[in-house]
Amino acid sequence: MGTSGNRHDEPSILARSPQAAHSDRGRARPETGVPSLSSRLMLAASAVLAAFLGLTGLTLDNAFRESARAAARDRLQAQVYLLLSAAEVDERGALRLPDKLPEARLSSPASGLFAEVLSESGERIWRSASSLSVDISYPPAAYIGEPAFVTTSTASGTPVFALSFGVIWEGESGPSHRYLLRVAESTESFTDQITKFRRSLWGWFTAAAVVLLVLQWLILRWGLAPLRRVAQEVSDVEAGRRDALGEEYPMELRRLTANLNALLAHARRQLQRYRNGLDDLAHSLKTPLAVLRVTGDGDASVEELRVTLREQVDRMQRTVDYQLQRAAASGRAPLSNPVDVVPVIDRLVGSMRKVYADKSIEFDRQIEAPARFRGDEADLTEVLGNILDNACKWCDRRVAIEVRTVTRAGAAEPRLLVRIDDDGPGLAETDVVTLLQRGVRASPDRAGHGLGLAVVREIVEDLYRGELELSNGPLGGARVQIVL
Amino acid sequence: MRVLVIEDEAQLREQIIARLRAEGYAVDGAGDGSEGRYLGQEYPVDVAVVDLGLPDVSGMDVIRAWRGAGHNFPVLILTARSRWQDKVDGLEAGADDYLVKPFQMEELLARLRALVRRSAGWAESVLRCGPIALDTGRQQASVHGELVDLTAYEYKVLEYLMLHAGEVVSRGDLTEHIYEEDAERDSNVLEVLVARLRRKLDPDKCLNPVETRRGRGYRFCLERDG
Numbered sequence: 001m002g003t004s005g006n007r008h009d010e011p012s013i014l015a016r017s018p019q020a021a022h023s024d025r026g027r028a029r030p031e032t033g034v035p036s037l038s039s040r041l042m043l044a045a046s047a048v049l050a051a052f053l054g055l056t057g058l059t060l061d062n063a064f065r066e067s068a069r070a071a072a073r074d075r076l077q078a079q080v081y082l083l084l085s086a087a088e089v090d091e092r093g094a095l096r097l098p099d100k101l102p103e104a105r106l107s108s109p110a111s112g113l114f115a116e117v118l119s120e121s122g123e124r125i126w127r128s129a130s131s132l133s134v135d136i137s138y139p140p141a142a143y144i145g146e147p148a149f150v151t152t153s154t155a156s157g158t159p160v161f162a163l164s165f166g167v168i169w170e171g172e173s174g175p176s177h178r179y180l181l182r183v184a185e186s187t188e189s190f191t192d193q194i195t196k197f198r199r200s201l202w203g204w205f206t207a208a209a210v211v212l213l214v215l216q217w218l219i220l221r222w223g224l225a226p227l228r229r230v231a232q233e234v235s236d237v238e239a240g241r242r243d244a245l246g247e248e249y250p251m252e253l254r255r256l257t258a259n260l261n262a263l264l265a266h267a268r269r270q271l272q273r274y275r276n277g278l279d280d281l282a283h284s285l286k287t288p289l290a291v292l293r294v295t296g297d298g299d300a301s302v303e304e305l306r307v308t309l310r311e312q313v314d315r316m317q318r319t320v321d322y323q324l325q326r327a328a329a330s331g332r333a334p335l336s337n338p339v340d341v342v343p344v345i346d347r348l349v350g351s352m353r354k355v356y357a358d359k360s361i362e363f364d365r366q367i368e369a370p371a372r373f374r375g376d377e378a379d380l381t382e383v384l385g386n387i388l389d390n391a392c393k394w395c396d397r398r399v400a401i402e403v404r405t406v407t408r409a410g411a412a413e414p415r416l417l418v419r420i421d422d423d424g425p426g427l428a429e430t431d432v433v434t435l436l437q438r439g440v441r442a443s444p445d446r447a448g449h450g451l452g453l454a455v456v457r458e459i460v461e462d463l464y465r466g467e468l469e470l471s472n473g474p475l476g477g478a479r480v481q482i483v484l
Numbered sequence: 485m486r487v488l489v490i491e492d493e494a495q496l497r498e499q500i501i502a503r504l505r506a507e508g509y510a511v512d513g514a515g516d517g518s519e520g521r522y523l524g525q526e527y528p529v530d531v532a533v534v535d536l537g538l539p540d541v542s543g544m545d546v547i548r549a550w551r552g553a554g555h556n557f558p559v560l561i562l563t564a565r566s567r568w569q570d571k572v573d574g575l576e577a578g579a580d581d582y583l584v585k586p587f588q589m590e591e592l593l594a595r596l597r598a599l600v601r602r603s604a605g606w607a608e609s610v611l612r613c614g615p616i617a618l619d620t621g622r623q624q625a626s627v628h629g630e631l632v633d634l635t636a637y638e639y640k641v642l643e644y645l646m647l648h649a650g651e652v653v654s655r656g657d658l659t660e661h662i663y664e665e666d667a668e669r670d671s672n673v674l675e676v677l678v679a680r681l682r683r684k685l686d687p688d689k690c691l692n693p694v695e696t697r698r699g700r701g702y703r704f705c706l707e708r709d710g
Contacts, residue, residue, distance in 0.1 A: 313586075321584075324566070325566060325567065348568070348572060350572075350576065351571060351575040351576070354575050354580055355581055357580070357602050358602060358607055358608070378567060381567075381568045381569045382567055382568050384568075385569075385572070386568065389568075
C-alpha cells in the first residue's frame with residue numbers, strides 16, 4: 001500500500017497513511033487479558049447488587065417465618081384460654097368440657113385443630129372430636145402457667161405445631177387439681193403463608209434486580225461515554241482525520257485531554273521546525289557550494305582560491321552552527337518539570353569565571369526565589385549562556401544578573417524575567433536591529449560567531465513565545481532582558 | 485612550553501601539532517584517551533588540548549583523571565558540540581577554556597598562550613618585569629621599549645623564565661619544557677642560550693635579569709609588574 005498520500009498533507013504526528021489506519025480499524029483489537037472498564041464496573045456492581053438483594057431477601061424471609069411461627073403459637077395459646085373459659089367443674093371438683101365448644105373446628109374431625117386435657121396422673125380425661133384417632137407427641141409442660149411450644153408431627157406424619165399448658169384448677173370448696181391442656185394445629189396454613197410470601201418476595205426482587213441492572217448499564221454507558229469519545233478521537237488523530245482532541249470534556253478528563261493536545265501540538269511544531277530547519281540548511285548551503293564550484297571551474301589563482309575557500313567555509317560553518325543550535329532547542333514540552341534557575345546560573349557563572357579569568361569579573365546576582373522556568377533545562381542554559389557570554393565579552397568588570405517572577409495583567413501564569421546588564425560600551429541604535437539577525441557580530445575581533453543573540457531570540461520568541469529586549473542599562477553597558 | 489594534544493582525528497591532530505611546533509612549542513600528541521591520560525600524568529605538561537569526543541576514554545574522563553591525580557596544568561577542550569550545556573559540563577569537569585570545532589589555528593594559539601600565561605599568574609598578554617617586556621602574542625621581547633632580536637629557542641627560554649619570574653627553574657625543568665621527548669638534550673646548549681639572552685637583554689650588565697643558582701638552576705629575578 002502506498003504511503004505517498006501523506007506526503008503533502010499537513011504533518012500528521014503519528015504519521016500513518018489513512019489507508020493504513022483504516023485497515024487497522026477493521027482488525028480486532030488485541031486481547032490484553034485486562035477486562036475493560038465497563039465490564040469491570042458492570043461485574044462489580046452486579047455482584048454488589050446480588051449480594052444486597054440476596055441478604056435482604058434471606059433476612060425478610062427469616063423475619064416473616066419467625067413472626068408467622070409466633071402468630072401460630074399465639075393462636076394455640078388463645079385456644080387454650082378458650083378451652084379454659086369453656087370448661088366447667090363438676091360436683092366432685094373435676095374438670096369437664098361441654099360437648100358444644102366455642103371453636104367449631106375442634107368438633108369437626110380432620111379440621112387440623114386438635115385439643116386434649118390430661119389429669120394430674122397423666123390420664124387423658126378429654127379429647128376433642130377432631131383429635132380422635134390422631135396421635136401427637138406433645139411436649140412435656142415443665143412448669144405450671146408456662147406453655148411449651150414445639151413443631152412436631154402426628155403419628156401419620158402430618159407436621160403440626162403443638163402446645164402444652166399446665167394449670168391448677170382451684171375448686172370453690174374442694175381441693176385444687178392440676179391439669180395439662182394440650183392443643184395442636186396442622187402447619188398447613190403456615191406453610192401456605194410462607195410459600196406465598198416467598199413467591200412474591202423473590203418475584204419482586206428479581207424484577208427489581210433486572211430493572212437495576214438495566215439502569216446501571218445505562219448509567220455506565222452514559223458515565224463512560226467521554227472515555228469512549230477520547231478513544232475514538234485518538235484513533236481519529238492517528239488516522240489523520242483530525243488534529244486535536246475536542247475541548248468539551250468533563251473536568252476529570254480535561255487535564256488528560258488538554259495535555260494530550262499540548263503534546264500533539266508540541267510534536268507538530270517540532271516536526272515543522274525540523275522541516276523548516278532542513279529547508280533553510282539546504283538552501284543556505286547551496287549558495288556557498290555554487291560559489292565554490294564556479295571558482296573551482298574558473299581560472300582563479302591559488303591565492304584567490306584560498307581566500308574564496310576560507311570565506312565560503314566560514315559561511316557554511318556559521319550556517320551549520322546556527323541551524324544545529326536551532327534544531328537542538330526543544331521548546332516547552334508538556335508535562336515537563338519546572339527547572340530551578342539558580343543552579344543553571346551558578347554553573348554558567350562558574351564557567352564564565354574560568355573562560356574570562358583574565359577580566360576577574362564581578363557578578364552581582366539578584367535572584368528572587370523561587371525562580372522556576374517551565375521548559376527545557378538545556379534551552380535555558382543555551383539562552384542564559386549566550387547572553388552571559390556576550391555580557392562578559394563586553395563588560396569592563398561588572399555583570400549584573402537579575403531574576404524575578406512577574407505576572408502580567410490578564411496572564412494566568414507567572415513568567416520568569418531575567419535581566420542581564422554589563423558595564424561595557426553599550427549598544428548603538430543600529431546594533432539593536434542587526435544583532436538579532438543571524439550571523440552578525442558586533443565586533444569582528446572578539447570571539448564568537450554572532451549567532452548567539454539570534455539563537456537566543458529564536459528560542460525565546462519562537463519556541464517559548466517569550467520576549468527579548470535589547471537596550472542600554474544603568475551600568476552604562478548593554479541590557480538584555482528576557483521574559484519567558 | 486610543552487603542549488599535549490589529544491585528538492583522535494589524525495589529520496587534524498597532525499595539523500595542530502605541526503602548527504604548534506612551528507610556533508615554538510614542544511608538542512606531544514595522542515590519538516586516544518588512555519594514551520593521552522598517561523602522557524598527561526607522566527610528562528611535565530604546561531598546557532593540554534583535549535578533544536571531548538574520543539573513541540575510548542572520553543575527554544571529560546581524561547580531564548577528571550588528571551584533576552583527581554592533582555595535575556593542575558590548564559586544559560583547553562575542543563568540542564564539536566556548541567551548546568552551552570556541553571561547554572559548562574566540560575568546564576565543570578576541570579577544563580579551563582573551550583574551543584568549538586571547526587576553529588581557526590590563530591584562535592587556538594591565542595587561547596593556549598592565554599591559558600599558559602594565566603596559569604603562571606600573569607593577567608595580561610605582555611609580561612613586564614622592570615624594563616623588560618615580553619609580548620607573548622607577537623612573541624617579541626623589548627628592553628626599555630627597544631625591540632630585542634631573539635632566536636626561537638632564546639625566546640622559549642626567556643618566556644619560560646619570565647612566566648615563572650621569581651621562581652628557581654632547574655635546568656631539567658627548562659629542558660623538559662622546551663624540548664620534546666626525543667630531541668637531543670645537552671645542558672651546554674642551555675648555558676649558551678642563557679648566556680646569549682643575558683648579552684642581548686643586558687648589554688651594559690646593569691640589570692642582571694637572570695641569575696644562576698649554583699646546582700639548582702636559573703631564576704628570573706626582576707620584579708613582576710603585572
